[in-house]
Amino acid sequence: MTNATWRHPESNQPGRVGQYAGFVSRLLAFALDIAVSLGLFALAVALLTSIVGLLAGHSYDVNRHGLIVEVLFGVWLFIYFAFQWASNGRTLGMALFGVRVVTKDGSEIGRWQAIERTAALPLSLLFLGLGFLMALVQRERRALHDLIAGTCVVYSWDARAARLRWLAHQTPEPSPSRDLSSQ
Amino acid sequence: MDMVSPKGIKGTPERLAHLIAGQVVNLVLESLDFDAILDRININALLQRIDVNELLEQIDVDVIVRQVDLNALLSEIDLNALIEHVEIEALIARSTSNAMGSALDLVRRQGVGLDDFVARFVSRVMRRKPGTLPLGPALLVGESSHSSGTS
Numbered sequence: 261m262t263n264a265t266w267r268h269p270e271s272n273q274p275g276r277v278g279q280y281a282g283f284v285s286r287l288l289a290f291a292l293d294i295a296v297s298l299g300l301f302a303l304a305v306a307l308l309t310s311i312v313g314l315l316a317g318h319s320y321d322v323n324r325h326g327l328i329v330e331v332l333f334g335v336w337l338f339i340y341f342a343f344q345w346a347s348n349g350r351t352l353g354m355a356l357f358g359v360r361v362v363t364k365d366g367s368e369i370g371r372w373q374a375i376e377r378t379a380a381l382p383l384s385l386l387f388l389g390l391g392f393l394m395a396l397v398q399r400e401r402r403a404l405h406d407l408i409a410g411t412c413v414v415y416s417w418d419a420r421a422a423r424l425r426w427l428a429h430q431t432p433e434p435s436p437s438r439d440l441s442s443q
Numbered sequence: 444m445d446m447v448s449p450k451g452i453k454g455t456p457e458r459l460a461h462l463i464a465g466q467v468v469n470l471v472l473e474s475l476d477f478d479a480i481l482d483r484i485n486i487n488a489l490l491q492r493i494d495v496n497e498l499l500e501q502i503d504v505d506v507i508v509r510q511v512d513l514n515a516l517l518s519e520i521d522l523n524a525l526i527e528h529v530e531i532e533a534l535i536a537r538s539t540s541n542a543m544g545s546a547l548d549l550v551r552r553q554g555v556g557l558d559d560f561v562a563r564f565v566s567r568v569m570r571r572k573p574g575t576l577p578l579g580p581a582l583l584v585g586e587s588s589h590s591s592g593t594s
Contacts (some may be wrong), residue, residue, distance in 0.1 A: 278583030282558020285551075358551045366582030396565055399576055414579055417551055 266359075276415040278366065280401040281359040286413055292353030294394045301333055338378055346374035350416065358417025364400070364410050377409035 266407065305322060312320045322329055344351040350360040350364050361369050369377075384391030384404040389406025395413075402412050566573070578584045 277567065278577040280577070283556065284557035285554040285560050288554055356550070358555050362580060362583070364580060366580030366584075396561070397569065412580060414583060415555075427520070 266286040276420045280417050281413040281415050283396050283401065285357045285359050285415075286395060286401075286403075288352070288390075289353035289357040289359055292356060293341070293351045296352055297337055300340075301336050304336075305329065341381065342375050345369060345377060346371045354413075358415055359413050360416040361411050364402070364412050365405075366414075369411055373409055373411060377405050377411055379407035380408040383408070417432055 279412070303401050309320050309322055341351060345361055348360075349362065354360055361372065361374075363369055384394075392405075395396070395401045395403040395406070397408075398410055566576075
């Protein structure tokens with residue numbers, strides 16, 4: 261595990277960077293990750309089925325080996341989440357919604373912590389996602405798998421800076437004459 | 444400089460004077476070392492003496508523009524060659540990148556807005572006092588940072 265504190269490039273600005281991420285952003289990021297991983301898995305299965313069908317000379321029915329497919333999907337999900345958390349501290353969905361995983365004190369997440377978090381993730385989904393709903397009421401917005409792995413999710417994107425950028429886009433550009441006079 | 448057409452010169456003395464003047468001018472020009480003269484001129488000092496603003500005020504841009512034959516000018520421009528030199532791909536990539544960035548900001552802003560709404564609702568339901576929740580991990584936001592109930 262690395263002890264380096266994660267710092268955002270704009271962390272010197274007042275904003276949301278480093279604050280605990282909210283439930284909705286986390287939920288949307290997770291939903292996107294599930295959709296992406298499911299899509300990639302389905303694509304891979306379709307490709308593999310086509311290749312096997314071509315080589316064997318007859319069509320191959322994946323449903324006959326449903327259990328194997330389910331196990332493979334579980335393994336794929338584990339790799340999808342664990343690898344991205346270990347290497348970047350965030351998944352594709354988390355990157356899109358501007359959140360990332362850090363340790364509970366704010367350091368970068370380590371490899372084993374990423375694996376631990378991924379292993380604990382199914383526990384959060386049990387009982388209609390009760391463990392995940394803990395992020396709604398827990399003081400530090402940590403879900404069950406966060407509490408088990410000693411992690412939390414923070415904003416890695418500054419909403420205030422983005423708002424200022426957006427406002428800057430709306431402001432009309434200064435006239436050339438003003439530019440000249442200011443030089 | 445006014446040019447005097449040879450056709451305008453009448454009579455032998457005038458022609459002779461013209462020829463002599465031409466020869467003299469040529470001799471003077473040949474004897475001058477223009478590089479040495481230019482070396483002695485302080486261009487910066489010369490430019491400093493020019494009041495650019497006053498110069499620009501004296502220029503009537505409208506008159507200049509009216510004298511320009513835009514149709515003739517445009518007909519001489521090879522637009523195809525011009526377009527070939529413009530980095531269209533870079534322009535498209537830059538504008539696409541800006542659009543993507545704006546879309547990403549929009550999506551995230553909506554997410555944060557909903558985060559705040561849900562957090563406020565939960566705080567109200569749980570009767571939490573504003574400012575009692577920690578903002579973030581100590582290393583990232585400091586030890587004493589607490590939320591005001593909106594984030």
